[in-house]
Amino acid sequence: MPADDISLKLLHLLRQAKDYISGEELSEKLAVSRTAIWKRIGSLKKEGFNIEASTRKGYRLIQSEDPYGKVSIQGRITGKILGSSLKFYQEVDSTSNVLKKLAAENAPEGTIVISDAQAAGRGRRGRAWISPAGLGIWMSVLLRPDLHPSQVQTLTLAASAAVMRALVPLGIEGLGIKWPNDIIINGKKVCGILTELSAEAEKVDWVIIGIGLNVNHDHDDFQTEIRDIATSLRLSGRRDSFYNRSEIAANIINELDAVYRGFLDKGPEWVVGEWKKWNVTLGKRVRLISQAGTREAEALDIAPDGRLIVRYDDGTTGEVLSGEVTLRE
Amino acid sequence: MPADDISLKLLHLLRQAKDYISGEELSEKLAVSRTAIWKRIGSLKKEGFNIEASTRKGYRLIQSEDPYGKVSIQGRITGKILGSSLKFYQEVDSTSNVLKKLAAENAPEGTIVISDAQAAGRGRRGRAWISPAGLGIWMSVLLRPDLHPSQVQTLTLAASAAVMRALVPLGIEGLGIKWPNDIIINGKKVCGILTELSAEAEKVDWVIIGIGLNVNHDHDDFQTEIRDIATSLRLSGRRDSFYNRSEIAANIINELDAVYRGFLDKGPEWVVGEWKKWNVTLGKRVRLISQAGTREAEALDIAPDGRLIVRYDDGTTGEVLSGEVTLRE
Numbered sequence: 001m002p003a004d005d006i007s008l009k010l011l012h013l014l015r016q017a018k019d020y021i022s023g024e025e026l027s028e029k030l031a032v033s034r035t036a037i038w039k040r041i042g043s044l045k046k047e048g049f050n051i052e053a054s055t056r057k058g059y060r061l062i063q064s065e066d067p068y069g070k071v072s073i074q075g076r077i078t079g080k081i082l083g084s085s086l087k088f089y090q091e092v093d094s095t096s097n098v099l100k101k102l103a104a105e106n107a108p109e110g111t112i113v114i115s116d117a118q119a120a121g122r123g124r125r126g127r128a129w130i131s132p133a134g135l136g137i138w139m140s141v142l143l144r145p146d147l148h149p150s151q152v153q154t155l156t157l158a159a160s161a162a163v164m165r166a167l168v169p170l171g172i173e174g175l176g177i178k179w180p181n182d183i184i185i186n187g188k189k190v191c192g193i194l195t196e197l198s199a200e201a202e203k204v205d206w207v208i209i210g211i212g213l214n215v216n217h218d219h220d221d222f223q224t225e226i227r228d229i230a231t232s233l234r235l236s237g238r239r240d241s242f243y244n245r246s247e248i249a250a251n252i253i254n255e256l257d258a259v260y261r262g263f264l265d266k267g268p269e270w271v272v273g274e275w276k277k278w279n280v281t282l283g284k285r286v287r288l289i290s291q292a293g294t295r296e297a298e299a300l301d302i303a304p305d306g307r308l309i310v311r312y313d314d315g316t317t318g319e320v321l322s323g324e325v326t327l328r329e
Numbered sequence: 330m331p332a333d334d335i336s337l338k339l340l341h342l343l344r345q346a347k348d349y350i351s352g353e354e355l356s357e358k359l360a361v362s363r364t365a366i367w368k369r370i371g372s373l374k375k376e377g378f379n380i381e382a383s384t385r386k387g388y389r390l391i392q393s394e395d396p397y398g399k400v401s402i403q404g405r406i407t408g409k410i411l412g413s414s415l416k417f418y419q420e421v422d423s424t425s426n427v428l429k430k431l432a433a434e435n436a437p438e439g440t441i442v443i444s445d446a447q448a449a450g451r452g453r454r455g456r457a458w459i460s461p462a463g464l465g466i467w468m469s470v471l472l473r474p475d476l477h478p479s480q481v482q483t484l485t486l487a488a489s490a491a492v493m494r495a496l497v498p499l500g501i502e503g504l505g506i507k508w509p510n511d512i513i514i515n516g517k518k519v520c521g522i523l524t525e526l527s528a529e530a531e532k533v534d535w536v537i538i539g540i541g542l543n544v545n546h547d548h549d550d551f552q553t554e555i556r557d558i559a560t561s562l563r564l565s566g567r568r569d570s571f572y573n574r575s576e577i578a579a580n581i582i583n584e585l586d587a588v589y590r591g592f593l594d595k596g597p598e599w600v601v602g603e604w605k606k607w608n609v610t611l612g613k614r615v616r617l618i619s620q621a622g623t624r625e626a627e628a629l630d631i632a633p634d635g636r637l638i639v640r641y642d643d644g645t646t647g648e649v650l651s652g653e654v655t656l657r658e
């Protein structure tokens with residue numbers, strides 16, 4: 001509903017007041033009816049905000065941890081392109097699937113789908129991405145850049161750089177990007193990015209960037225098979241309290257907005273520069289797994305279109321478009 | 330229905346017989362019941378084959394021009410990959426739209442959709458492609474190559490080379506390919522190709538090649554606005570009779586099968602070699618129309634990934650990924 005703006009302003013007034021504020025005052029300041037206030041208080045409570053209502057005194061926000069939801073996230077979005085339309089769900093099959101349908105119905109650039117849980121979250125190459133409720137950020141972002149399909153992989157690099165820019169201020173040690181776009185903490189995966197596109201042979205129609213970030217998982221929250229290779233911000237960072245998912249989600253959106261605009265304004269070389277700041281791949285020995293087989297090499301550099309440039313053990317160099325990369329020692 | 334095979338064999342027997350052949354004999358030779366024969370005779374008649382039935386003598390095919398339909402086309406398909414599943418419609422919105430839905434439901438590589446008419450045929454960059462009944466070949470082909478999205482434009486070149494290989498035996502003068510994939514006859518467009526793809530950033534899920542070929546149009550069959558820039562095989566070739574659309578459609582499918590397998594086996598350089606045989610762009614002066622504006626240049630060469638290499642008037646060279654190209658003089 002287009003009332004979001006009023007909900008956000010209402011929340012802001014409740015926060016400022018710190019004590020009871022009358023329905024009449026709210027109604028005046030927001031220039032809407034008292035019924036309209038009452039309805040939006042209901043929506044905020046439904047989203048998890050703890051608001052007390054008194055017939056005499058009005059409304060009061062019990063300041064506690066933000067609930068994870070549309071208002072909490074949208075209230076923190078400052079970007080110019082991303083988040084123009086934000087859809088929040090309790091559970092969907094996959095946020096990228098929901099967004100694909102919206103894209104087919106001509107949803108505008110910047111539309112975002114976030115869900116507390118995904119029943120069928122997807123990773124790269126058809127793999128599953130376990131996405132339980134209450135623990136992570138499962139989010140998809142719709143872009144409509146005027147690009148050739150070969151330029152899209154740069155957007156994948158841009159997305160991983162944006163996630164890094166949002167996570168670095170948390171002060172967790174060992175964070176880095178593994179080519180092309182896994183975010184790892186001391187070798188364990190904390191975030192995966194799946195970029196999908198629809199295009200004519202020479203012109204992109206849309207790009208959907210799906211981001212899965214493990215935030216508040218405990219060791220037991222991971223399936224046995226992936227416990228040794230997966231981690232969460234909480235497992236690797238501050239273990240004594242939960243991270244605020246709304247805040248982190250909004251920061252990722254804001255950073256992605258900035259990096260995306262940087263890409264459009266300054267070009268792919270700038271994105272590669274951002275990406276390199278956090279990479280843990282270049283200069284390392286890597287094992288490359290592709291259809292052609294497994295090969296070891298040294299990761300030398302990355303091209304503006306996203307290719308990994310490597311030197312094989314026989315001294316020849318090559319460019320890797322895709323495939324799996326394992327870091328050695 | 331999986332009975333297609335039997336329909337095709339039945340048609341073959343009717344053709345061979347040249348006179349009446351009894352239901353009993355057909356039933357024996359095809360190892361199916363007489364009711365099954367009777368049903369398939371009905372389907373063939375429905376598709377337009379002129380078959381006489383006599384209670385005493387059996388069935389007889391009146392040999393006349395093939396009707397344009399599934400059996401006529403499928404009976405001529407010899408390719409290994411393309412045409413494994415062929416769907417024929419009288420009218421759809423767009424054959425590529427129908428095939429996109431089938432692709433999303435995991436239709437296999439080689440699935441083909443052909444329609445006698447399209448209500449909303451599409452050209453490149455969202456343009457309309459007028460597709461009346463009875464006059465042209467409106468066809469879409471599903472491929473699932475294990476490619477990076479940047480390699481898909483080579484498939485567009487492959488498709489135009491395949492169409493040329495199917496058309497050249499018709500002996501029409503002035504046929505050629507304008508970069509990247511318009512088929513023209515003496516400067517007028519006779520065939521357009523629209524390649525669309527769905528992919529992860531580094532791996533193609535599917536490619537749909539849509540082919541629109543004007544076959545039996547008269548001058549009046551084109552809308553006034555495009556009469557000066559469009560042509561049909563009949564307008565530029567033999568004007569006294571109609572071309573057999575089933576035969577041409579099947580030939581395009583067979584040639585596309587061959588060129589696609591050539592691409593997979595021999596690589597993009599081989600495709601570019603095929604494309605160059607028919608190109609009318611290289612060596613010419615071209616006008617390049619892009620977002621950045623209009624510029625004139627000389628078309629020098631084409632890269633294996635489909636880019637057009639040009640030399641601008643100031644002596645610098647450049648690579649053109651996409652955009653509109655007009656041939657000069």
